[in-house]
Amino acid sequence: MRLDNIGFHYGKEWSLMGIDLSLRSGEILGILGPNGSGKSTLLKIMDGIINPIEGEISIDNRPFRDIKRSEFARQVAMVAQENHFRFSFTAAEVALMGRYPHLRRLQFEGIRDMEIAFNALKSTQTLHLADRSIHDLSEGEKQRVFIARALAQEPRIILLDEPTSFLDLKFKREIFMLISTLCREKDISVALVSHDIDLTAQYCHRVVMLKNGQVHAEGPPDEVITVANIEKVYECPVTVDMNPTSGRPRVSII
Amino acid sequence: MMENYRKNILTPSRVITLSLIMLGVLALVTAASLALGTADVSLKDILEILTGTAPKDDPARLIILRIRLPRILLAGLVGFALSVGGVVFQAILRNPLADPFILGVSSGSAFGAVIAIALGLGFSLGVPVLSFAGALFTIYLVMAIGSRKIGMESSTILLTGVIINAFFTAIIMSFISVSSDDRLHTMLFWLYGDLSQGKYGQLLIIAPFIIVSSIILFAFSRDLNIITTGEENAAQLGVEVEWVKKVSLVIVSLIMGLVVAFSGLIGFVGLIVPHLARMAFGSDHRVLIPAASIGGAIFLIAADTLARTIISPSELPVGVITAFMGAPFFIILLKKRGSQWIRS
Numbered sequence: 001m002r003l004d005n006i007g008f009h010y011g012k013e014w015s016l017m018g019i020d021l022s023l024r025s026g027e028i029l030g031i032l033g034p035n036g037s038g039k040s041t042l043l044k045i046m047d048g049i050i051n052p053i054e055g056e057i058s059i060d061n062r063p064f065r066d067i068k069r070s071e072f073a074r075q076v077a078m079v080a081q082e083n084h085f086r087f088s089f090t091a092a093e094v095a096l097m098g099r100y101p102h103l104r105r106l107q108f109e110g111i112r113d114m115e116i117a118f119n120a121l122k123s124t125q126t127l128h129l130a131d132r133s134i135h136d137l138s139e140g141e142k143q144r145v146f147i148a149r150a151l152a153q154e155p156r157i158i159l160l161d162e163p164t165s166f167l168d169l170k171f172k173r174e175i176f177m178l179i180s181t182l183c184r185e186k187d188i189s190v191a192l193v194s195h196d197i198d199l200t201a202q203y204c205h206r207v208v209m210l211k212n213g214q215v216h217a218e219g220p221p222d223e224v225i226t227v228a229n230i231e232k233v234y235e236c237p238v239t240v241d242m243n244p245t246s247g248r249p250r251v252s253i254i
Numbered sequence: 255m256m257e258n259y260r261k262n263i264l265t266p267s268r269v270i271t272l273s274l275i276m277l278g279v280l281a282l283v284t285a286a287s288l289a290l291g292t293a294d295v296s297l298k299d300i301l302e303i304l305t306g307t308a309p310k311d312d313p314a315r316l317i318i319l320r321i322r323l324p325r326i327l328l329a330g331l332v333g334f335a336l337s338v339g340g341v342v343f344q345a346i347l348r349n350p351l352a353d354p355f356i357l358g359v360s361s362g363s364a365f366g367a368v369i370a371i372a373l374g375l376g377f378s379l380g381v382p383v384l385s386f387a388g389a390l391f392t393i394y395l396v397m398a399i400g401s402r403k404i405g406m407e408s409s410t411i412l413l414t415g416v417i418i419n420a421f422f423t424a425i426i427m428s429f430i431s432v433s434s435d436d437r438l439h440t441m442l443f444w445l446y447g448d449l450s451q452g453k454y455g456q457l458l459i460i461a462p463f464i465i466v467s468s469i470i471l472f473a474f475s476r477d478l479n480i481i482t483t484g485e486e487n488a489a490q491l492g493v494e495v496e497w498v499k500k501v502s503l504v505i506v507s508l509i510m511g512l513v514v515a516f517s518g519l520i521g522f523v524g525l526i527v528p529h530l531a532r533m534a535f536g537s538d539h540r541v542l543i544p545a546a547s548i549g550g551a552i553f554l555i556a557a558d559t560l561a562r563t564i565i566s567p568s569e570l571p572v573g574v575i576t577a578f579m580g581a582p583f584f585i586i587l588l589k590k591r592g593s594q595w596i597r598s
Contacts, residue, residue, distance in 0.1 A: 046414050049486055073492030080487065086348045092262060097480055105473055108266050108540070127447035137404035153491070223388055 001046065001076075001157060002061075003188070007054030008041055015041050016213040019055070019078045023157065026183050027192045030200035030221070033210035034234050039193040040081075042210065046191060047159050059157075073101035077150035081161040083142065083208050085134050091145045092130040098152025113152075116173055119153035123178060139166035147175065151182075158182070160192040164199065172196075176203040201225050201248040209233050225249040258568050262537050270542060276548040281517075282554050287326050287559040291319050291564045292412045307541035325562075326555055328452030329572070333527070333554025335464045335509045337546040340524025341531075342471055342506050345478040345539065346499055347411055350529065354389075357411070358418030362392025363507075363514040364445070365422040368429050378459065385507065386511025392418055393503050396429065422554070447573025448522035449558050460512045467505045474502055476538035482537065506592055520554070520573045522580020527553050 006019040016038045023029055023046075033039045044050045044175075045057060049066045057064050059075055067075075077098070083200065095117040096109055103109065111119075123129045124144040129137060143166055150158050160179075164172040180203055182188045193202045200207060201221040209217045209224055211233045217224045227240050230251060243250040295303075295314045302308040303318045336354060343352040343359075354360045359459070366388025370381040400416045430441050435520075471478075477498045480488040485495050513520075520541050531546040557579070561572040 009483065012483045047490060049489055068492075069489060069494055070492035073490065080490075082486060083483065085483055085571060087344075087481075089537050090262070093479075093536075094483075094570070095537065096263065097483070097491060100476060100480055103476070105476070109263065114263055 001057070001059050003046070003052075003055065003057045005055035006042075006045060006057060007051045008038075008045060008050065008052050010041075014213055017214075019142060019215060020216070021208060021218070023189050025189050026187045027189055027205045028179060028183055028203060029189070030204035030207040031191060031193045031210065032109070032197060032200055032207060032224075032233075033216075037086050037210040037233075038213040039227070041213075042158050043078075043161055043191065043193050047076060048072055048196055049078075053096065058180060068160045068172070069103065070101045072232050073153060073155075075155055076157045077153040077155035077161065079143070079146050079150050079158065079160045079163055081165065083146060084207075088133040090131050090133055091126055091137065091141075091148075092117065093123065094128075094134055095130075095148045095152050098149040100152060116154065117148070118149040119151045121145070121152065122149040123161045140168065140171050143167060143209055144171065144175070147178070162194060163192055164194070172199060179203065187254065196224065197225060197230070198243070199248065202246045221248050264536075264540060266298055268539050269544060270309045273544045273548065274554070276545060279554075280552050283555050284326055284354075287555050288318060288322050288415055288565055290559055291317070291322060292563070298376045323448050323518065324452040324454055324457060325558065326452075327457050327557040329449045329555045330551035331457065331461055331464055332449065332513050332520065333523055333550035334468070335460075335513045335550075335554070336520060336523040336535055336554070337527040337531075337550025338464075338468050338471060338543060339506045339510050340550075341528045341539065341546050342478065342502050343524070344528060345482045346502060348482055348484070349411055351412060351525065351584065352415075352425065353522060353525035354506075355519065355523075356584075357392070357394045357396050357415035357423060357523065359389050359396070359415075359507070359510050360519045360521070361422035361426065362447075363511050365425055365518055366391075366511065367451045367515050368426050372429060378509040381514050382459070382515040385515040386508050388422075389507035389514070393420070393507055393561075397503075419454070430556075443571050444518035445573075446571035447507065447518045447576065448561070449517050449554075449572050450569070451516070455518050460516060463512055464495055464509050466542065467509045471502055472540070472543045475496055475543055478502070478539045479537070509597075518520035518571075518573065520576055522583065523554055523557075524552055525529075526576075526580055526583050571579075 001023040003019055006016055007014060008016040014091055029040050031042060045052050071174050096113065098120065099109055099113040114138040119132055124147050126141060126144045126148055129145065131142055134142060134145065143163065147163070164175055167175060174200060183190055200234065204221060206219065207221050207224040208215055212226060215232050217229050225240060227238060230238050237254040239252050239254060240249050273553065274403050276382060289295060289297050293314065298312050299308065300318055303315050318550050339354045343354065343357060344350055363385045366384035367381050370384040375381060379442065395418055396411060396414050430438065433441060477493050480491050480493050481495060481498065488495050527550040528542065528546045531542055531549050535541045559577045560573045561575045562569040564570060
C-alpha cells in the first residue's frame with residue numbers, strides 16, 4: 001500500500017498534510033503520535049473509510065477509488081478501537097461476518113467459511129466464547145473476537161486502532177505475538193496505531209511518528225524512538241534505554 | 255470441536271424449517287379466527303365453505319367468505335408488512351425501539367392519505383401513492399433531523415419521530431374536524447387502525463407489493479446484519495451502506511404507504527413482533543425477517559380477532575388493542591434495556 005502526499009481536513013485546519021508512506025508486505029508498521037496528531041484519521045484513510053482531500057492512496061498501484069468496497073474488504077481488514085453492538089450477536093456470528101466480502105448476496109456461509117471463522121477464533125483464543133453474546137464479553141474478549149473477524153476476512157493487510165488498549169499484560173503480549181506470526185507465516189502486512197510506545201518498539205518493523213498531522217520521523221524503531229523525537233512530539237521529558245530482551249528502545253517518563 | 259461450533263450456525267434448512275413451522279401456526283390461528291365471531295360458525299361448516307361443498311345460500315357462507323376471510327387476510331398482510339418494516343427500521347437506525355408508528359412514518363403516510371382523500375382521489379391509486387410519498391418524506395425527515403452530526407443517536411431519532419408524529423396527527427385532526435359527520439366514524443376508526451374494510455380487490459393490490467418487497471429485503475439480510483453493528487464497521491466489511499440504506503428505506507416506505515392507506519394507523523406491531531422474534535431466534539436477519547414477518551401476521555390476526563369479539567357485537571379499532579399491548583411493552587423494554595440503547 002502506498003500513500004502519496006496525503007492531505008485531509010475535517011474543518012478548516014488540516015489534520016493530515018503531505019503524508020508519504022508505504023506499507024510493505026509482511027511488515028508491521030507502528031503509527032505513533034500524541035492525541036490529535038492524526039493517527040486515527042490516517043488509519044481511516046488507509047482503510048478507505050474517508051477519502052483524502054489531497055494526494056493518492058493505492059494498493060498494488062491501483063488507486064483506492066477504482067476498487068469496489070467488497071473487493072477492498074477482501075484485501076484490507078480493520079479492527080476498530082471500539083464497537084457498539086445494539087443487537088446481540090454471538091462471537092461465532094461476529095467472526096463469520098468477516099466472510100461477508102467473500103460471499104454472494106443470497107449465499108449462506110459454507111463449511112469452508114465456518115472452518116475459517118473457527119480457526120480465526122481459535123487463533124485469538126476465543127473459541128470457548130463462540131456461543132456467548134458479544135454483549136456479555138469483557139472489552140479484552142471483544143477485542144480478540146474482532147481480531148478474529150478481521151482474520152476471517154483473509155486480508156493481505158490488517159489495520160488496528162489501539163489493539164491492546166483494553167487488554168491486560170497477558171493478552172497484550174498474545175495479540176502482538178499473533179500479529180507477528182501472521183506477518184511471518186501468512187505474509188500479512190499490519191499497520192497499527194498505538195499509545196504504547198514500548199510495545200510498538202518491541203514488535204514493529206518500522207515506526208512512523210506523527211506530529212500535528214505531519215510525519216515527524218519514520219524508520220526502524222531504534223532510529224525513531226529517541227529522546228529527541230519523543231520530547232519534541234509528545235512534549236514530555238523522557239529517558240530511552242534498551243529493552244534487555246528484545247534489544248529495542250524502551251521509554252521511561254521522567 | 256468444529257462439529258459443536260457448526261451446530262449453532264444458521265443454515266438455509268433451519269430458516270426453511272422455522273418458516274414452515276410458523277406458517278403452520280399461522281394456518282391454525284387463521285382457522286381459529288375464522289371460527290370466532292358474533293355469529294357462531296363451526297369449524298366443520300368453515301371447512302365445507304372453504305372447500306365449496308356448503309350450500310350456496312348458507313348465510314354462514316357470506317359471513318365467512320365475504321366478511322371474515324378478507325378481513326383476516328388483510329390483517330395477516332398488514333401485520334406481516336408492519337413487522338418487516340419494524341425489523342428494517344431497527345436495523346438501519348440501529349435502534350431496537352424504532353417502529354413505523356413511533357417514528358412517525360405511519361402518521362406521515364396517513365397525512366398523505368388524508369390529503370388524497372380530501373382531494374377526492376381514489377383508493378386504487380391516489381391514496382396509496384400519496385400515502386407512500388408521505389411515508390418516504392417522513393423517513394427522510396427523521397433521518398435528516400435525527401442523524402445530522404449527532405451520529406444517529408437513538409434518543410434524538412425517537413424524539414424526532416415523536417415530534418413528527420404530533421405534527422402530522424394535528425394536521426390529520428384538523429382535516430377530520432372539518433369533515434362531515436357521516437364520515438367521522440370511518441375516519442376515526444381508520445386513525446386507530448381499521449381492518450374491517452378488507453376487500454379482495456385491495457388484497458390483490460397490496461399482496462404482490464408486500465411479498466416482493468419482503469423478498470428483496472430478505473436478500474439484504476446479511477447487509478442489514480452488518481449495518482446493525484455500525485455503518486463504518488459495515489463499510490469496512492465491504493457493505494455498500496448508502497445503497498443498501500436507500501433501497502431498503504424506499505421499499506419500506508412503499509409497503510408502509512400501502513398498509514396505512516388500507517388499514518390506518520396500527521401501532522407497535524413493528525416493535526413487539528421483531529423484538530419477540532429477536533429474543534427467540536437471535537439477531538440474524540436471515541431468520542429474523544421470515545420469523546418476524548410471519549409472526550406479525552399471526553399477531554395482528556389474533557389482535558384483530560380480539561378487537562372484533564371482545565365487546566361483541568360492537569367492535570374496537572385494532573390499533574387500540576395493539577396499543578394496549580404495545581405501550582406497556584415499550585415501557586418495559588425501555589426500563590430493562592433503555593440505558594444500553596439510549597446512550598450511544
